Amino acid sequence: MTAEQPLTADLFEVDKRLSLKPVVDFNTYLLNAFGDGACRCSRCLAGTGEEAGYAHAHSFVLEGQTVHRRFANTAGSDVLLVLKKAWLSYTKAELTTVGTLDMDTLRAFVEPELRKRLAPLLLASGLAREVEGQWLLQAQAGD
Numbered sequence: 001m002t003a004e005q006p007l008t009a010d011l012f013e014v015d016k017r018l019s020l021k022p023v024v025d026f027n028t029y030l031l032n033a034f035g036d037g038a039c040r041c042s043r044c045l046a047g048t049g050e051e052a053g054y055a056h057a058h059s060f061v062l063e064g065q066t067v068h069r070r071f072a073n074t075a076g077s078d079v080l081l082v083l084k085k086a087w088l089s090y091t092k093a094e095l096t097t098v099g100t101l102d103m104d105t106l107r108a109f110v111e112p113e114l115r116k117r118l119a120p121l122l123l124a125s126g127l128a129r130e131v132e133g134q135w136l137l138q139a140q141a142g143d
C-alpha cells in the first residue's frame with residue numbers, strides 16, 4: 001500500500017511519547033534484532049536450513065523477506081530489558097513481567113513497519129509464547 005508511509009509519519013507526530021529515547025531505542029533494537037538473509041550459524045549450515053528439532057527458530061520469513069535472528073543480543077533477558085525501559089517510558093507504568101503481555105499497548109509504541117518483528121522476536125527469544133491468541137510472558141532462565 002503506497003499510502004502507508006505518510007500515514008505512519010503522521011501518527012508518529014501525534015504521539016510525542018514515541019520520540020522518548022527508550023521507545024526509540026526499543027524500535028532500533030527491534031530493527032537490529034534480525035539480520036538480512038537466512039541464518040548461517042554452524043548448526044543451520046550443517047543442517048542446510050532444516051530447523052526441525054530447534055526449540056526456537058533461527059530464520060524467519062517476514063512478509064516475503066528472509067531474515068535471521070541475531071543471537072548475541074536477543075536472549076529473552078536482553079529483550080526484556082529494552083522492553084521494560086520502553087514500556088515504562090511510554091505507559092508511565094512498570095511492565096508486569098508475569099502473565100499476559102498486552103500486545104495492543106506494545107504495538108502502540110512500535111513503528112508499524114517493525115510490528116511484524118515483534119511476534120518472531122518474542123517467540124524466538126523465549127520471552128513470551130502465544131496461547132490461544134494471548135501472549136504470555138515467560139520467566140527468563142537463560143537462553
Ligand SMILES: [Zn+2]
Pocket residue numbers: 039040041042043044045058059
Ligand atoms: Zn542458525
